[in-house]
Amino acid sequence: MCKPSARTRGGPEGRIWLTDPLLAVRRCGKGRAHRRWCTLNDSIFSYYENDRNAVPNGEIKMEEIVCLVNNPPDTHGFESTFEVYIESERLYLFGLENPEAIRKWVKSIAKSFIHPRADELLSHDFERIGRLQYKGGLNLQRAKEGWFALTQSVLYAFLEDSDKEEAVHLKKLQELSVQGDSLVLVERRRTLYIQGERKLDFLGWVAAIQKAAGSSGDTLSEQQLTESDIPVIVDRCIDYITQCGLTSEGIYRKSGQNSKTTSLLEMLRKDARRVRLKEGEHQVDDVSNTLKRFFRDLGDGLFTKEFCQDWLKAAAIENEEEKIGQYRQLLSSLPVVNRATVKALINHLYRVQYFSEMNQMNTHNLAIVFGPTLFQTDGKDYKAGRVVEDLISRYVVIFSVDEQEMRKQQDEITAIIKMRIAGSSSGTQQAGDFICTVYLEEKKTEAEQHVKIPATMTAEELTFEILERRKIDTKEKEYWSCFEVNEREEAERPLHYSEKVLPILHGLGTDSYLVVKKQLSMENMLIYLASRVSDSKHGMMKFREERNLLGLGLSTGFHDRYFILNNSCLRLYKEVRSHRPEKEWPVKNLKVYLGIKKKLRPPSCWGFTVFYENEKHEKQQWYLCCDTQMELREWFASFLYVQNGGNVWPSESSKVRASRTQQDSRLGNISLIPLRGNENEMRNSVAAFAADPLTVSDNQSALGFTVQGAASCWLVASRLPGGWDGDRIPTRESRRRELGGVGEHRASSAVSLAPDPFPGWVLVIDSEQTKPGGQCWVTVPSRPREPLSKGRQGGTCRRDAATGDAARQMISPGNWGRCFEIPSPLQISSPSLSFPCPHARGTAGEATADVICLLSLPQTWKPLGLA
Template sequence: VGLVGKGEDPRRWCTLNDGIFNYYESDKSSTPNGALKMKEIVCLAVDPPLKHGYDHTFELYSDSERLYLFGTDNPDTLREWVKSIAKSFIPAYAESLLQQDFERIGRLHSKDSLSLETPQNGWFCLAGSTLHICLENGHSEETIHLRKLQELCDGDNLDESLYIEGERKLDFLGWTGAIQRAGSSGDSLSEQQLTDTDIPVIVDHCIKHITQWGLISDGIYRKSGVNSRISALLVDFRRDARSVWLKEGDHLVDDVANVLKRFFRDVQDGLFTSEAAQEWLSELKDDFSKVARYQQLFNRLPTVNKATLRALINHLYCVQCYSDANQMNLHNLAIVFGPTLFQTDGKDYNAGRVVEDLIQHYIAIFNVNEEQLKKQKDEISIIIKVRDKMSQKNSGAEPAGDFICTVYLEEKKESAEQHVKVPGAMTASELTCEILDRRKIRVREKDYWCCFEVNEKEETERPLHYNEKVLPIFHSLGTDSYLLVKKHYSMEAMLVYLASKVEVTKHGVVRFREERSLLGLGSFNERYFILTSTSLRMYKDIRSNRSEKEWPVRCLKVYLGIKKKHRPPTCWGLTVYYESDKQEKSDRQYLCCDTQNEMREWFATFLSIQHEGSLWPAEGCRMRVSRSVMADPRLGNVSLIPLRGSENEMRNSVAAFTADPNSHMTVLLLFVYVNKPFIRS
């Protein structure tokens, strides 16, 4: 019971009893001005100060699309009313949500990537940047850290996602805005959008870009960039760091380096925290005391600060390893980063000395696994070699040498890794034979071993044609893709089917869905398709005379499988990419067949047309690799680091490594942040 209202607005005497919230003209009134049953409430929101002109207000949303606004004189009264009201309409299975200091709590429907057809009722609570969820049929409370999201947008798309629906538009608009604000960046380090390892996305992106494109750049971190570009990039990162992709050519390494420095100089409370900064700066003489003291101070830092400091010092350690090329030795880096990280004026060297100590004693202070560090340095060496190749190509010099690439045998696991030296002209068939020879696998009659391009994210795979050049494929793979050598169990059936055909064409009814329908809740619909030597045409039905769509076969790349998130009616599906020089992004179409045999026939017809009837070499996989491709033991177990950049940059970077001057390659770049759930509003 209490008085609710403020200032010139009407003040009402309110009571909450037996699940009914009544408000009266005064405490002497016997008849309420209005009443609200607690079972009718779908959402309660605590407003930030001055949203409605007052410091302490809260909103109640009813299932009849009505909004009730109440205000109090002080925060304690507000907190009491909010807790009491929330407790009266939250069901017993979601009572754990009441323990949170929430700003919004209410009922929503949700679907995940495994149950898009059957939404579940649940109660959601937003507290800070964390979304707490109690589903009706759930066994425990779930939490999602909104600043660690990979993406936050409208629509129904992609796997590893959580799709949220509101019962009423009014309260759902409030949820959408609140979640978006909670997932955005703030002023302090812990309020930034984060990776799954608690590193701010802006720091992660800048370090990776400089590692790939600027590690041997002369004077990296010492040279000034262009101030207008630095400021604009900082604005983009602060608006939504997840959406910023750094690309060579578009973003110069000196600009990116200065963005990183300016971020650390400006971030609220600093990397070392204002509370502990002076302790870090206290001088110690001997190395043993320094290491122990730094370890102690490091362990006292907040989680995000610890992860960020470790990542940054690791990066600077790698930078100084190449000081012969970039002129940035231990001392030079310390001069630059000391005042930056401690946010000082740089008049003395105390801050620089701490940074120098951290880099010099990096392995001891951070308990670094030296084997992992060696692997990281080997990978960086590969990156630098790739850059050298690109520089030679751009200067007209003749490239030399091969690339070390990682291929898996039968399944993706560490024990199945094979690190192969791949020349520019090596074909998929030669790579397959090389892997089988290494493992001394005997190829029997009618064994069809093949090299597959596998995309885990899209849940698709594509057997490479035996004459397809391997190196361009490696350079175009995203982080979710890899090459896998295994038996092609459908090849014999495909060859038998094609041998029975007089003319290689295919037609029939197939269930179809195009990519843009994923923005809504589209489904697969039956369409009549005709595949000829020149085109794939789609008709509404078999009686139609005019095609709805037509694609040239030469521009289609066909993968086996359809991602489960797209809800294919059967498991016998094809994902078809239309790739054209006139468009930067490839379009995806999904064709779903009723049987495995039907899918094989369509796939075989596609391949036969695109490769002029030659699906399998006459000598099969028993052929030996003619050139020497044995692994160089000096290189160790080093995986190729996929290149990044625009499509044209990728084309240029691998053009020198293919023997066929007429070969044409289209590069699909797949970018990922972290393997965390999405929010779909």
């Protein structure tokens, strides 16, 4: 973004108290101020000794200004002051006793130095305005320049890559922190890094934003808020009590310790985002008392002073329908934050009374406690209690609650309570604790981690827990996730980062488990989602429905069907031209897993297993198959997008989201891939070693290997970390799955490759049945958009002199024997390269050596399938 051009030919003029220009280490009060005659003309702010002087004492060019601050009254001894920061790290402080005059000066200066495309920022009654460096979005490599204006608790911005003004609601930030020379603002769908190019004005921005993002008063709207407009204080307390206090006898009726309640409430009011309520550190009664005191101390009350009496009158209405209508009308009249908070609190109290047999707090008892608290009365009559009792008992009707969602919440709460009771009776753990086994990267004994799962733990938090235990430092563009693996269905599902883990664990069968590993497909899915123009997805897939023993209708096998996925449902059509869908499923009721069990003989390995459960808890299961990895990735990304409201991945998470590590450079976990066979065999063979079927880039190209004169050959993929290991080369006994000897005849096969990182491809040529002294040629056409680099070769442990000598003449100097890596890689940039594979001159019946050529591809290449 370029600097502003001169736009102001003339501006205000007059006498202003002016301090000396200050460096970063100096401050100046009224005693150092001097009265100067100031003018603003041709984008130059000039100040003179008096209005008769022709030569200014100093000038400030508008293009040098980086920040303008309109201070609150009486900040520096004057009724009104403003500050000007310039690029050379200097600060000018101006003051007047006339607020209206200061306002005109501030608007004129701001209009003169703000870029024309950011003029909309001037419409706000800003406290601070200027330009800053920032990073955001998918590209964090280059800092960009943006224009920002801070107005109360909203930071307005004109960013370089956007044509419209954006607003960051600072009280709704999920995280606000300083990391190095950056101020990190984490919202639900993105993270913004504001950088300090200049220390003086950046420190001012940091302090102002931190103050605006904190709680600033005693009304609900002045608190730190969640995305749902609920005060974070209320959300934290309700969440903790739901987790740890639903079975506590007399919850909300018993009072906690006054000193602990006061201390906790002060911490929450100071910065509720940073407070984490933990079982063992905080007592249930202290937290419940904190919540009650917060509501009682609200300046305007939960129901507001304006409508408080109307709520009390509504409770006296005898006609049920009229009463509910009046409550709904009063609810709609409340401010947004008050309305959201009322619903959240009554929802919580509704769940508390649902378990009244255990906690002894029925609707009436809760109303006795919360009536005087919420209406801030002395409790001498039951009018306030009657309102609360009505809201709890008629919660579903008054708040128009989705019964299915309500049932789901109750099931989760029931599961929590059952586990608390089980844990308490066993005596092995505190109530509420649930210990489960989670694996790191794969299911094996040495990868087990036993983790305590609280009710509020999300998949992201569980992932952090496992990585921290194993002291694994994530790197840039690494996407670690928690997966639910179903061994019986041979399928897995990456959990959404915000998904609660405990309900999932409660529903896992004996053939399922959780594993934390890298989600290699995520980066490409995010790129796809960012580049598409529509939220919907449509196309052909092969469909098969799981039938029960009495199922009739669709025959077994996969059938071509046309699908349309939008924000609310997935529709199935018999063909593209069909107008009426054969089937339709709400998206929110679908669970989509990657993979299909092999016994179903799917037409490709790129498929989904989908589970559907309706409102009556009736379950269905069916399968979808795509033709390519790319289609699978796009469909799965679309499912994630619509099911989570576009919130697929946490915005630039400092721990989970970081870059992928460099690829392993050792041969291991070898899969032998035949270069011939029918289409299904080829697809299934490639799928055997694909770590993630979705990690495919859109930038596809083909690279072929043509093998001529070989008795048999294999393509080997490796993933052994740590370096080469000759012992991991398979023996002939493990490689008997040949393609058939071709003797002295010419034969060829090819493998198609597409971009993305694989540690390397190894072409194994078996010369056992080839005529002694014969030659086998390997042709590598180089047709990618960038040259194929790092061609390498190596050999097996068994060799003779003839084989070793010939090998050194093939591509580059070789180091044969147990060491396979060649220090001098070949740069392949020609259209094709052919080199001979040597054969030992052994006697009849003598086993000859194999020849191995390793092609270490660029990180933008990976296997796609077989051609």
